[in-house]
Amino acid sequence: MAARVVVIGLASDFGCQVQMTNIEDDLLDVLGTIDLVYWQLAASGHMPEEYDVAIVEGAVTTDAHVETLKRVRETASVVIALGACAATGGIPALGATGDLEAHYGCVYGQDAAQVACGRITPMAIDSVIGVDYVVPGCPIDTEEFLVVLSRALLGLKSRVPAEPMCAICKTKENVCFFERGELCLGVITRTGCGARCITLGRPCTGCRGVAPEANLDSAIALLAEKGITAERLFERARLYNTLEEALDR
């Protein structure tokens, strides 16, 4: 029997769910291998009572999100975190530092009281429940998503790369941004996207999270030699990694 899959979104712009629809060439084949019982972005039905795999996009920003996640964890045998918001807190987690109410007031003014009822400090979903597989990135890389989904369906071990991005970037024969004195977060960011932005001519913004094997001390030292301060590195990195403890220094 095909695995029953649900796709749900918490606090995010649903960009990663949109990205799933961008797998045009393979989407029908994928759908042939699973029983997609709920897809929040694309269907108007209700979340079913039973399912096997939950793909969760978005960060946790309300009490309701916490309740949803707990239900998901009780029901699903496999939980996949989809995208930066779910994986690291992503953009919503920018509100995790400072005064939360002030942030809401800044955006919504007098109406702040009426939006996001039961709001809590933003966090990644693994702060609430155990997560079995992660597809990092903003947005997700469709190829990586398919690989992770197939591993999840087959019950294979999760394999999120731990190294920074420079190796794959070298295989694309990109000229290193640091040679031009420009800051690129690839040197500390988790690889796995194929250094897509850099190959397209933009420095890495760190959307895939800080690589567990990144050597931050050495990165800070070498950046200093190039006239780039640690503060600039951290400021850039926090866009997607506000909650990253490694950057708390």
Next chain:
Amino acid sequence: MFFRVMDKERVPELVSGLSESFELFGPVAKGEKFVLDRIEDPAELRLDFDTTLLPPKKLFFPPEDQMMRFRVADNEVLDDEVFAAPRMIFGLHPCDINALMLMDNVFTGDYEDPYYTARRASTMIVGVSCVPTESCFCNAWGTDEVHWGFDVFLTDIGDRYFVSVHSVKGAELLDQHVVTREITDEDTAAFQERTRAFKSSFTEELDTAQLPLLLDAKFDDKLWDELGERCLSCGACSMVCPTCYCFDVKDRLAADGKTGVRVRTWDSCQFSEFAEVAHGDNFRASRASRVKYRYYHKQWGYLSKFERVLCVGCGRCAKACLAGISPREVVKALEKGGEC
């Protein structure tokens, strides 16, 4: 081997002629750098290149290479044939030709690799002389010269090339596509003068005679810990290295789950997973142990099997390493017994 002389202005006609019979590759500009790429127009070929971002290994052992396709239902192998079209690389420096011969020891030796071997057998090589850059240290290993491993080698002697012809096929192709002439005493003198100038143009002479002994003696040196503190664990050094040959093998299922492809991708001994085994044990869990391993493999382990070090002094790793770790500095530090 025999020698001819060819005027430099003849290169475009030679390249045009060759491109009719081969997939022709050579150094072309990419911004201010160079890459080995297909030559569609002879004007793209830049024989004045300093080095290429990736070494020629990418054409024999691509960064990602499909090994076979398979059917999931019955584990049937569907497609594992290696087709390699006739190719020519026009413009490899001595270091990179030497590097390919070091790769041959691994891929065509005890365990013949069909993917590498097929591409190697179908690829002709035209070498070209170089001018050492600041980061070059090929002179330390004797890889600044190359005596075989090419079909034709062009040595720049001013307005003409001193042409060393090494293979019958190379001789035939030259005959077919370009006008060359016999060498004169003047050409030979120019060649010798060029060689002398080349040999004296390196930034330094690295003393490597004691290196195997030093490595034997300094296995527990604090140098390795210092390098481990600097290493970014990014693996850039392995990717750009013309002699790093380690790879990972992965199976990827098609979206319908019915078929899959087995691919191999370049791997690096600097990655934490590289020496991780079942049950989660890791033989080289620390950065320092991984950096050390890279040097012990290249300058000691390979040497003990093939009597050559697994390094040609191209300087690519030193340039790619943002943390500034370079074999030249490591060798000097070992010699001095001090810090790098």
